[in-house]
Amino acid sequence: xxxxxxxxxxxxxxxxxxxxxxxxxxxxxxxxxxxxxxxxxxxxxxxxxxxxxxxxxxxxxxxxxxxxxxxxxxxxxxxxxxxxxxxxxxxxxxxxxxxxxxxxxxxxxxxxxxxxxxxxxxxxxxxxxxxxxxxxxxxxxxxxxxxxxxxxxxxxxxxxxxxxxxxxxxxxxxxxxxxxxxxxxxxxxxxxxxxxxxxxxxxxxxxxxxxxxxxxxxxxxxxxxxxxxxxxxxxxxxxxxxxxxxxxxxxxxxxxxxxxxxxxxxxxxxxxxxxxxxxxxxxxxxxxxxxxxxxxxxxxxxxxxxxxxxxxxxxxxxxxxxxxxxxxxxxxxxxxxxxxxxxxxxxxxxxxxxxxxxxxxxxxxxxxxxxxxxxxxxxxxxxxxxxxxxxxxxxxxxxxxxxxxxxxxxxxxxxxxxxxxxxxxxxxxxxxxxxxxxxxxxxxxxxxxxxxxxxxxxxxxxxxxxxxxxxxxxxxxxxxxxxxxxxxxxxxxxxxxxxxxxxxxxxxxxxxxxxxxxxxxxxxxxxxxxxxxxxxxxxxxxxxxxxxxxxxxxxxxxxxxxxxxxxxxxxxxxxxxxxxxxxxxxxxxxxxxxxxxxxxxxxxxxxxxxxxxxxxxxxxxxxxxxxxxxxxxxxxxxxxxxxxxxxxxxxxxxxxxxxxxxxxxxxxxxxxxxxxxxxxxxxxxxxxxxxxxxxxxxxxxxxxxxxxxxxxxxxxxxxxxxxxxxxxxxxxxxxxxxxxxxxxxxxxxxxxxxxxxxxxxxxxxxxxxxxxxxxxxxxxxxxxxxxxxxxxxxxxxxxxxxxxxxxxxxxxxxxxxxxxxxxxxxxxxxxxxxxxxxxxxxxxxxxxxxxxxxxxxxxxxxxxxxxxxxxxxxxx
Numbered sequence: 001x002x003x004x005x006x007x008x009x010x011x012x013x014x015x016x017x018x019x020x021x022x023x024x025x026x027x028x029x030x031x032x033x034x035x036x037x038x039x040x041x042x043x044x045x046x047x048x049x050x051x052x053x054x055x056x057x058x059x060x061x062x063x064x065x066x067x068x069x070x071x072x073x074x075x076x077x078x079x080x081x082x083x084x085x086x087x088x089x090x091x092x093x094x095x096x097x098x099x100x101x102x103x104x105x106x107x108x109x110x111x112x113x114x115x116x117x118x119x120x121x122x123x124x125x126x127x128x129x130x131x132x133x134x135x136x137x138x139x140x141x142x143x144x145x146x147x148x149x150x151x152x153x154x155x156x157x158x159x160x161x162x163x164x165x166x167x168x169x170x171x172x173x174x175x176x177x178x179x180x181x182x183x184x185x186x187x188x189x190x191x192x193x194x195x196x197x198x199x200x201x202x203x204x205x206x207x208x209x210x211x212x213x214x215x216x217x218x219x220x221x222x223x224x225x226x227x228x229x230x231x232x233x234x235x236x237x238x239x240x241x242x243x244x245x246x247x248x249x250x251x252x253x254x255x256x257x258x259x260x261x262x263x264x265x266x267x268x269x270x271x272x273x274x275x276x277x278x279x280x281x282x283x284x285x286x287x288x289x290x291x292x293x294x295x296x297x298x299x300x301x302x303x304x305x306x307x308x309x310x311x312x313x314x315x316x317x318x319x320x321x322x323x324x325x326x327x328x329x330x331x332x333x334x335x336x337x338x339x340x341x342x343x344x345x346x347x348x349x350x351x352x353x354x355x356x357x358x359x360x361x362x363x364x365x366x367x368x369x370x371x372x373x374x375x376x377x378x379x380x381x382x383x384x385x386x387x388x389x390x391x392x393x394x395x396x397x398x399x400x401x402x403x404x405x406x407x408x409x410x411x412x413x414x415x416x417x418x419x420x421x422x423x424x425x426x427x428x429x430x431x432x433x434x435x436x437x438x439x440x441x442x443x444x445x446x447x448x449x450x451x452x453x454x455x456x457x458x459x460x461x462x463x464x465x466x467x468x469x470x471x472x473x474x475x476x477x478x479x480x481x482x483x484x485x486x487x488x489x490x491x492x493x494x495x496x497x498x499x500x501x502x503x504x505x506x507x508x509x510x511x512x513x514x515x516x517x518x519x520x521x522x523x524x525x526x527x528x529x530x531x532x533x534x535x536x537x538x539x540x541x542x543x544x545x546x547x548x549x550x551x552x553x554x555x556x557x558x559x560x561x562x563x564x565x566x567x568x569x570x571x572x573x574x575x576x577x578x579x580x581x582x583x584x585x586x587x588x589x590x591x592x593x594x595x596x597x598x599x600x601x602x603x604x605x606x607x608x609x610x611x612x613x614x615x616x617x618x619x620x621x622x623x624x625x626x627x628x629x630x631x632x633x634x635x636x637x638x639x640x641x642x643x644x645x646x647x648x649x650x651x652x653x654x655x656x657x658x659x660x661x662x663x664x665x666x667x668x669x670x671x672x673x674x675x676x677x678x679x680x681x682x683x684x685x686x687x688x689x690x691x692x693x694x695x696x697x698x699x700x701x702x703x704x705x706x707x708x709x710x711x712x713x714x715x716x717x718x719x720x721x722x723x724x725x726x727x728x729x730x731x732x733x734x735x736x737x738x739x740x741x742x743x744x745x746x747x748x749x750x751x752x753x754x755x756x757x758x759x760x761x762x763x764x765x766x767x768x769x770x771x772x773x774x775x776x777x778x779x780x781x782x783x784x785x786x787x788x789x790x791x792x793x794x795x796x797x798x799x800x801x802x803x804x805x806x807x808x809x810x811x812x813x814x815x816x817x818x819x820x821x822x823x824x825x826x827x828x829x830x831x832x833x834x835x836x837x838x839x840x841x842x843x844x845x846x847x848x849x850x851x852x853x854x855x856x857x858x859x860x861x862x863x864x865x866x867x868x869x870x871x872x873x874x875x876x
Contacts, residue, residue, distance in 0.1 A: 034058075038073035045073035068108060076108055082117040083107050091128065094152045098128035133158075138194055139172070146172055182217050189217045190226070199224035199249075208236050215242035225252045227272075234258065243267045243288075248275045254303070257281060262306045266293035270300075277303035280312050283321040291325055292339050299345040302368060311349035311372055320351040337361050342369050344388065349373065358384060365391045367416070378422055379403040386414045392422035400425060400446040407450060408462035415469060423448060423471035424493075436566075436588055436644055436667070444475045461487070468494045470514070475499075483530075485509050490517045492537065499523060506530030513540045515564065520544065527554065527568070535562040538586070543570035553577055554593065563589045576615070576625075580604035587624045587642050590615070596627045614638075636660035641668050643688060653677045657684075664691050670714065673697060682706050689761075690714040699724055703737040705757060710739060711781035712761035717742055738776075748790070752777065757799075759784050766790065769813075773797045775820075782806070789813060798822045798843075805855070808834055816841065821848050828855035837864045846871045 034047040034057045046059040062070040068077035082105040092098035102121065103112045111126065113119045135148040135158045147160035163170040181201070182189045186208060190201040198217045208230075214222055222242065227249040230236055236256045241248070241264040248268060253259060254277040262282060266289025276282070285306050287294055299305045310321030323330045331352060335342065337359040344366035347353055353373040358365075360381035367388035376399055378392070394400065402422050404410040415421040425446055447454055448471070456477035461468070467489040473481075474496040480503040483490065487507060492514040495501060501521045510530045515537035518528060524544045536556075545554075554573035556563065558581055565586040568576075572595050578585075580602040590596075601610040608624075609616050612631035615624045621639035623632060626646045632638055638658065643665035651672045657664075659681050666688035669675065677700040680687070686709040692698055693714030703710075717734055728734055730753075732745035738757045743750055744765045751772040752759065761781030764771060767790050773780070775797035782804045785794065791811045795818035796803070805827035808814060814834045821844025831837050842849050846868045859875055866873040 038075075040070070040073050040075045042078065045070065045075060076110060082110070082112070084112065084115060084117055086115070092130050094133050094154060095130055097130045099123075100126040100128065102126045141170070143177065146170060184214055184217070185211075187211065187213070189214065189222060191220075192223075195220075197221050197223040199226045200229045201226045202229050203233055208233055210238040211236060212240045213242050213245065215244040223247070225249060225275075227251060228254070231255055237261070239263070241265070241268065246270070248272065248304075250274060250300075251277065253279055253306075255279075260284065262286070263288070265289050266296075268297060270298045271304040273300040274303035275300075276306045276309065279306065279309050282306050282309035282312075284324065285310060285321070286324045288326065290336075291333070292336050294325060295335065295339045295342050295346065297343060297346070299343060299348075302345055302348055302371075305345045305348055307347060308345070308349045311351035311374075322352055323347075323350055331355075333357070335359055335362055340364070342366055344368060345371075347373055355379075364388070367391065368393075370394070375400060375422075377401045377403065380405075380409070380413070382406070382409040384409070384413050387416060387420040389416035389420055390418040391416065391420045392425065393419035394422070394425050397425040397446065401449055402447070403449045403452070405451060406462075407459070408465065410448070410450070410472070411462065411465040411468060413469060421470045422446075423469075423474060436591060447475060448472055467491055470494065471496055473498055480504070483507050483510055488512065490514055492516055493519065495519075495521055497521070504528035506533065508532040511535065513537060515539055516542070518544055527571070529557045531557070531559060533557055533560055534581075536560055536564060536567045538564035538566060539569070540564065540567045541571065542566055542568075545571040545573070554590075555579075556582060565589065566591055569593060574598065575600065578602065578605065578608060578610075578615070580606075583607055585624075587617075587622070588644065590625050591644050591647070597629045599625065599627055599630075630655075632656070632658055632661075634658040634660075639663070641665055643667060644670065647671055651675050657681055659683060662686070664688060666690055667693055667714070670694055676700055678702070680704060680707075685709065687713065692716045696720075699728065701736055703739050705738055707739065707758060708778055710758045710760060710779070712783070713741060762786075764788060770794065773800070775799050785811060787811070792816070794818070796820060796823075801825070803827055803830060805829060806832065810834075812836065815839070819843065821845075823852060825853045826855060826858045828857045829860040830858055831864075832860040840864060840866045840875075842866050842868045845869055846873055849873055 032053060032055050033050045035050055038045050039048050044059060044061045046056040049055045060072065062075055063072055064077050065071055084103040085106055087099060087102050087104065089101045090098040103115055105117065111121050111123050113121050133154060133156055134151040136151055139146045140149045145160050145162055147157035150156040164172055186203060187200060188202045189198040191198055197220050200213060200222065216222060221244040223244060223246050225245060225248045228251045231251050231254045233256050236259050238261040243265045244267060246267055246269050248271045250272040252275045254274050256279050258281050259279045260281045261284045263286040302308050307323055310323060332355045333353060334357045338361055339359065340361060341364045342362065346366065346369045348368050349372035351374040353375060355377035356370065356375060357379040358381040360383045362381050363383050363385045365387045367390060369388065369391045371390050371393045373394060375394055382405055400422060419425055423446065454476055455473050458480050459478055461484050463484055463486065465487060467487060468491050470491040471493040474493055476498055477500050478498055479500050482505045485507040486509050488509055489512040490510060493516040494514065495518050496516055497520045500523055502523045502525060506528055508531045511532055512535045513533055516539045517537065518541050519539050520543045522544060527541050527544060553575045554568055554571055555577040556579055558579040561581055561583045563582060563585040565588045567589050569591045571593055573593055574595055575598040576590055576593065576596055578601045582605060585608065599610045599613050599615045601608050607617065607619055609618050611633050613627045613629045614632060617624055621637055622642050623638050623645050624642050626649055628650050638661055640663045641661060644667050645665060646669050647667055648671040652674050653676055657680060661681060661684055663686040664684060667690045668688065669691055670693040672695050674697060675695050676697045678698060679702040682704040683706050684704060685706055687707060689711050691713055695716040696719040698716045733743040734741045738755050740752055740756050740759045740763055743763050746765060748767060748769040750768055752774055754774045755776050756774060757776060757778055759777060759780035761783040763784055766788055768788060769790050770793040772795045776799055777797050778799040785808050786806060787810045789812055791814050793816045798820040801822055802825040803823060806829050807827065808831055809829060810833040812833060812835055815836050815838055817840045819840060819842050849866055849868050863876050866875055
């Protein structure tokens with residue numbers, strides 16, 4: 001160790017000696033030179049050598065004058081206290097200098113950066129020099145001169161010179177007086193403002209057919225197709241856009257209805273809004289660049305991309321139109337490596353597109369990118385992060401394979417709305433009245449394939465994911481699944497109709513179970529639950545438990561706050577239990593839960609309660625759900641019986657509706673086939689559509705005069721046998737109290753009996769020729785007179801104040817309408833398809849007629865006369 005230390009010392013000594021020799025040799029013997037500037041301290045001054053040596057010259061003591069300035073070097077003698085003046089920041093402009101924030105001593109004139117005068121500075125360090133005038137870098141011109149105009153707001157011009165014209169053009173600024181527009185082959189080209197290029201600004205005549213745009217005019221490139229350049233060019237059939245064009249402006253080819261072929265290249269970077277709007281005949285689009293180039297175009301909307309019209313049906317037989325890129329017809333599109341984004345609307349509505357394969361470099365797919373295309377196969381790369389709204393909305397999609405390399409890359413994609421996720425094409429809803437829930441149409445041949453296979457068995461979800469995308473395992477053969485910790489949402493339809501799924505374990509991190517998440521997973525032995533779940537979406541557990549012995553108590557997990565529409569519908573349970581945590585629950589959450597004979601709500605729940613096996617919204621007094629054993633509280637707390645509240649509850653005689661109820665919802669008692677007697681108490685004002693649908697034995701129904709809205713009670717009376725009808729029907733019509741329910745069997749002319757208050761939907765025969773409503777009628781159902789093809793005359797009494805939308809739609813024989821001056825409001829399309837209507841007799845003055853509130857389209861294209869008590873009004 002000692003030897004090593006001595007060696008190190010020796011090396012250090014050698015380095016020192018060598019450095020000294022270099023210093024000596026570097027300087028050598030020479031005559032020193034000295035600086036022109038003085039150096040100083042508080043006592044003396046001197047000049048330093050220029051060569052970096054220690055020699056100095058002219059050393060001397062300061063000679064101060066009466067102001068404390070050295071007469072030799074200018075050094076200012078410091079004084080003990082400065083009198084400082086503050087200068088705030090002042091910006092410089094074109095002509096005047098400015099300065100930074102600083103302080104100045106009013107006695108000695110020195111400058112400081114701080115208010116204590118401790119840190120002296122030079123004025124040069126705070127000085128901001130005047131900027132001087134700035135000028136454009138492009139020439140401007142008037143009729144006689146060209147120049148560079150000032151940018152700084154001053155009325156100045158630099159290098160102003162008279163034009164030098166050669167061939168009608170200034171050779172300096174390219175100004176062309178009298179030559180702004182040039183026509184070639186009846187196409188107008190206009191010189192741009194800077195004189196450097198041309199753009200297509202229009203056509204000279206409207207009979208152009210096949211057009212080839214010039215790439216240059218007078219040696220200058222044609223760079224744009226201008227706004228509305230060819231709009232409404234009726235004869236245009238084809239256009240070739242040269243490689244010089246970079247922009248196609250707004251509405252450039254809109255309404256060119258015969259345009260069938262468009263050719264453009266990779267120079268085009270932007271196609272503005274509606275550039276090809278309504279070019280419905282486009283059958284071929286030729287793009288001379290590559291697929292990667294095409295993915296760099298910015299399309300501002302659907303109408304900007306000519307490709308959209310390749311998918312317009314009925315113009316090209318069954319084949320539709322075709323896109324050609326680099327001479328190849330595109331059917332199976334491969335997005336190459338290096339492309340990061342597929343732009344909005346890129347392949348929008350291209351029906352001949354069969355498949356898309358994305359490289360791993362693609363990170364984003366734009367809005368509507370593949371909307372309406374004919375895709376049967378999609379392969380995503382591992383780099384995909386986001387997909388825009390409606391990117392894969394595929395109309396009439398019958399078969400679709402969505403291929404991914406692994407679940408982790410799939411679960412890492414953030415999808416937008418409206419079929420951004422292509423698997424959402426597997427799901428459609430169709431209204432199926434009178435049921436409140438739609439019929440779900442699902443296609444089994446639209447599915448996710450992971451590494452070439454449909455998921456099955458017990459798939460392992462990757463760690464680190466935040467959610468399971470919509471319909472990931474739709475119609476798959478998985479049997480059990482564990483939702484790992486970290487997942488926050490089970491996406492809509494994630495396990496849609498997984499018919500073999502028996503067990504589900506949900507991590508505590510999951511807060512949301514999406515719409516249709518476990519829709520009709522009928523092998524489940526229990527409703528999946530997780531302690532962290534706070535929201536259950538629409539139809540989340542719809543029709544999951546079918547065996548009537550499998551589920552005794554349908555208990556909502558404690559912690560759940562929101563329950564969507566039909567979330568637990570269709571499950572066979574004996575009892576429903578709702579915890580205190582539930583704050584927001586759709587009225588249809590438990591619709592159609594069979595076999596229920598008990599409903600319990602935690603007494604601590606602030607919104608809902610259970611009483612006598614009724615589920616009640618305390619805040620509104622609405623009875624949401626009932627059961628076979630329900631007894632409606634008679635304390636006056638129940639104000640409304642909700643839609644479908646007692647549907648299929650198998651109620652029997654003895655069930656009563658108490659006083660205090662004001663409304664009965666749609667289909668409230670639907671399907672109670674054993675109910676023969678029911679009294680609707682006085683005070684009820686509204687009964688919803690189909691309230692007693694399929695109550696085939698309900699022969700003893702009492703309706704009070706308080707009812708003012710009752711569109712259609714349902715078809716319960718249609719199943720009455722002849723003996724019952726003979727007993728209940730009056731002259732072929734069924735009245736219940738003062739309410740007309742059915743008059744379909746009456747003759748051609750029918751006068752409703754006096755005292756009648758309401759008339760139900762579709763109450764009359766389609767063969768009726770005239771109907772008279774007495775003054776007592778205050779309401780008729782919205783469909784009461786629709787499609788009465790034989791109706792010639794209708795007289796409406798004084799009790800009516802409003803006529804609902806479409807009241808007489810398609811009454812094609814209708815000629816005369818009598819209307820009282822009590823009416824204050826007329827709905828829309830009242831007389832649509834009433835082609836024979838000639839006169840409306842109004843029992844009031846012209847002024848009163850004009851005061852009636854009328855929907856904008858109340859008359860719906862019919863001309864007739866309104867005959868008032870003091871004159872006529874012609875309606876056109």
